[in-house]
Amino acid sequence: MRMATKTVIITAGGIGKRMGSDLPKQFLLLDDLPVLAHSIERFHRVDPEIQILVTLPDTWRTYWEGLCRKISFKIPHTLVDGGKERFHSIRNALKLVTGELVAVHDGVRPLVSRKLIFEAFQLAEESGTALPVVPVKESVRFVEKLETRALNRKNYFIVQTPQVFRREVLQKSYELPYHEGITDDASLAEEAGYEIRLLEGEEFNVKITTPFDLKLIRLIYEENKSFYE
Amino acid sequence: MRMATKTVIITAGGIGKRMGSDLPKQFLLLDDLPVLAHSIERFHRVDPEIQILVTLPDTWRTYWEGLCRKISFKIPHTLVDGGKERFHSIRNALKLVTGELVAVHDGVRPLVSRKLIFEAFQLAEESGTALPVVPVKESVRFVEKLETRALNRKNYFIVQTPQVFRREVLQKSYELPYHEGITDDASLAEEAGYEIRLLEGEEFNVKITTPFDLKLIRLIYEENKSFYE
Numbered sequence: 001m002r003m004a005t006k007t008v009i010i011t012a013g014g015i016g017k018r019m020g021s022d023l024p025k026q027f028l029l030l031d032d033l034p035v036l037a038h039s040i041e042r043f044h045r046v047d048p049e050i051q052i053l054v055t056l057p058d059t060w061r062t063y064w065e066g067l068c069r070k071i072s073f074k075i076p077h078t079l080v081d082g083g084k085e086r087f088h089s090i091r092n093a094l095k096l097v098t099g100e101l102v103a104v105h106d107g108v109r110p111l112v113s114r115k116l117i118f119e120a121f122q123l124a125e126e127s128g129t130a131l132p133v134v135p136v137k138e139s140v141r142f143v144e145k146l147e148t149r150a151l152n153r154k155n156y157f158i159v160q161t162p163q164v165f166r167r168e169v170l171q172k173s174y175e176l177p178y179h180e181g182i183t184d185d186a187s188l189a190e191e192a193g194y195e196i197r198l199l200e201g202e203e204f205n206v207k208i209t210t211p212f213d214l215k216l217i218r219l220i221y222e223e224n225k226s227f228y229e
Numbered sequence: 230m231r232m233a234t235k236t237v238i239i240t241a242g243g244i245g246k247r248m249g250s251d252l253p254k255q256f257l258l259l260d261d262l263p264v265l266a267h268s269i270e271r272f273h274r275v276d277p278e279i280q281i282l283v284t285l286p287d288t289w290r291t292y293w294e295g296l297c298r299k300i301s302f303k304i305p306h307t308l309v310d311g312g313k314e315r316f317h318s319i320r321n322a323l324k325l326v327t328g329e330l331v332a333v334h335d336g337v338r339p340l341v342s343r344k345l346i347f348e349a350f351q352l353a354e355e356s357g358t359a360l361p362v363v364p365v366k367e368s369v370r371f372v373e374k375l376e377t378r379a380l381n382r383k384n385y386f387i388v389q390t391p392q393v394f395r396r397e398v399l400q401k402s403y404e405l406p407y408h409e410g411i412t413d414d415a416s417l418a419e420e421a422g423y424e425i426r427l428l429e430g431e432e433f434n435v436k437i438t439t440p441f442d443l444k445l446i447r448l449i450y451e452e453n454k455s456f457y458e
Contacts (some may be wrong), residue, residue: 073458079391133370137438139388139412140369141362141427148425150416156385159368183368187379196377203441209366212432220441220449 004125006042007051007099008162012036012060012107013082013089024060025208026107027067030221033050036064037073038110038228043103043162044075046117049097052077054107055089087178090185094174101125101171103162106183108208111220111228116202117162123199124164131186132201133157159184160201169194233354236280236328237272237391241265241289241336242311242318243355253289254437255336256296259450260411264437265293266302267339272332272348272391273304275346280327283336290303316407319414323403327385330354332391333414337437340449352428353393360415361430362386364422386406388413388429398423 012026026036033041036054043050054077056064061079078096082089090104101124105112116132123130136156142149163185165173170185173192182188186196202221206213221228241255255265262270265283272279283306285293290308307325311318319333330353334341345361351361364383371378392414394402399414402421411417415425433449435442450457 043418070322131370133372136365136369136387138436141360141386141388141415142384143362143386143427144245144384148427150388150412151385152410153412155371156380157370157372158365159370159379181381183382186370187368190379198372199379203439206232207367210432215448215452216445219444223444225350 004100004121005049005051006047006101006103006121007053007096007097007167008103008105009080009093009097010036010039010043010052010054010077010092010105010107011086011089012054012056013086025214027060027063028208028214030110030214031225032220033071033073034067035110036073036107037068037075039105039107039112040075040077042110042112042114042228043105043117045050046114046121053080053096054078055080055082055093056075057082063212085178087174087182087188091174094171097167100167101164103164103165104170105162106207109161109205110208111217112162112204112205113227116205120164122163123197124166127167128169129186129189129194129197130164131196131198132160132162132205134160134201134203157198158201159186160205160207165189168223233329233350234278234280234327235276235330235332235350236282236326236396237332237334237336238309238319238322238326239265239268239272239281239283239336240318241283241285241308242315242317254443256289256292257437259339259443261453262300262302263296264339265336266297266300266304266350268334268336268341269304269306271339271341271343271457272334272346275343275350281324282309282322283307284309284311284322286311289340314407316411316417317404320403322452326396330393331396331397332393333399333435334391338390338434339437340446341391341434342431342456345434348428349391349393352426353395356424356426357395357398358415358418358426359393360421360425360427361389361391361434362427363389363430363432386427387430388415389434389436394418
């Protein structure tokens with residue numbers, strides 16, 4: 001059986017305000033390579049034929065292109081103008097997608113394993129959608145204004161990326177109008193009426209949100225280098 | 230105004246099956262001191278008069294006492310037999326409580342700050358209950374059998390310890406019968422009809438659940454040593 005063709009949309013739209021650093025977090029270095037380059041490489045390693053689209057704010061395009069030249073980063077990828085919100089960036093990217101299966105991945109999750117990427121594509125090929133989740137390890141609580149109540153943690157999961165979809169699923173989902181409640185691609189696909197299929201995510205597939213997360217990721221990387229190389 | 234007298238019940242009942250180590254995680258070393266000793270020290274530093282009760286499985290009592298002698302750990306604390314579940318351990322400890330305010334703290338959260346401990350006691354003194362929470366940083370999802378749906382992450386918080394209560398609040402709560410759905414002390418107090426007051430927890434107040442958490446905690450500790458000393 002022929003394998004479905006693949007695209008990954010890597011979102012690198014963040015302007016980095018939360019990091020206490022002028023440089024957006026996708027450009028920070030992990031073992032001499034920018035975080036974004038790591039993320040790109042993970043997908044390229046799974047399938048050298050994969051189409052790689054990177055959504056980047058227009059203002060950072062020249063910087064990134066210069067950085068790629070400086071470090072001789074050769075993995076082919078296409079830059080897509082980042083839109084106002086992540087939603088608009090992905091909608092822009094969707095116009096260029098050629099793969100039958102489309103992954104969306106946070107550029108600031110450089111430690112995703114090839115295994116998870118592969119399995120997510122596989123599940124999406126079978127079922128249309130694939131969403132990696134990890135259990136919440138601690139107790140969780142619902143809070144809304146003055147209302148607060150304990151929840152059964154067994155029912156709550158943290159959502160990761162890559163989230164993978166058959167192309168038409170993602171395209172249909174992004175025809176929906178933008179609103180602020182869209183938290184991730186799977187939530188949008190759900191809104192569009194698709195059933196979301198889950199698979200097991202990874203403890204180390206951390207998203208860099210705070211300066212501490214980057215330290216954490218450096219620690220994980222140092223200890224598991226052979227796994228990523 | 231006289232300050233309320235204080236007790237902390239530190240739970241160290243874990244037999245460590247999840248850690249891939251024969252030694253329960255509360256005894257593992259962080260900068261040459263067992264994790265449990267760190268946790269005890271944090272509370273002692275906030276109030277040298279605080280009553281410290283440590284719930285420990287009977288089978289580990291001799292080990293811990295020997296360890297304390299070996300490292301000359303001098304902070305006074307009373308060992309309480311751990312019960313079948315955390316619930317029973319705390320119920321045992323409650324019989325010995327003398328403080329007007331009672332904190333319950335996971336022995337495997339050695340990096341709680343003195344500030345958070347102090348503020349939690351203060352809030353409990355004013356309002357009866359105090360529960361530190363931190364926002365969920367990533368998207369969350371509800372999963373139950375075949376049902377799954379995206380949630381608005383703004384409404385979901387991760388629960389930490391120390392959870393602090395006026396003594397009578399905790400005592401009344403622990404008169405309820407045990408059941409498996411009790412996830413933490415605040416959820417029990419809520420079941421008993423008390424309103425739960427929240428305060429902001431701390432990113433670094435991590436609970437050691439996996440071997441990786443311990444590495445993470447060592448990293449945080451090394452970088453913030455002066456803060457804890």
